Amino acid sequence: MEMLLSLSPIILMFVIFYFLLIRPQQKRQKQVKQMQADLQKGQSVITIGGFHGVIHAIDENTVIIQGGDGTKLTYDRSAIREVQQ
Numbered sequence: 001m002e003m004l005l006s007l008s009p010i011i012l013m014f015v016i017f018y019f020l021l022i023r024p025q026q027k028r029q030k031q032v033k034q035m036q037a038d039l040q041k042g043q044s045v046i047t048i049g050g051f052h053g054v055i056h057a058i059d060e061n062t063v064i065i066q067g068g069d070g071t072k073l074t075y076d077r078s079a080i081r082e083v084q085q
Contacts, residue, residue, distance in 0.1 A: 036077045039063060044084040047075055052084075 039045070043055050045065060053065035056072055063080060066072050 035083060036080055039077065039080060039083070045080050046082050046084065047079045048081045049079070051075075 039055060039058060041055050041058055044052070045055060045063075046052050047065070051065065051067065051073065053067045053073070055063055056066040057064040061077055062074050063077055064072050064074050
């Protein structure tokens, strides 16, 4: 019983750490994966490198993005950071 009482602060810290840091990060990762799975042709996107463009074509794992000057670049789906509204 005394052993359990001495470990309770460590267990409490782990529980707090889980709910404040780990769980929200897992939720964000799930949202990003869903956004990347729902990409469609014609959407305006921003890549993790900061390239702004419109999706020209989509393959299973790659996306071709057309920039404002007509440049077409191929990226992995995982390189898409956000979809602009």
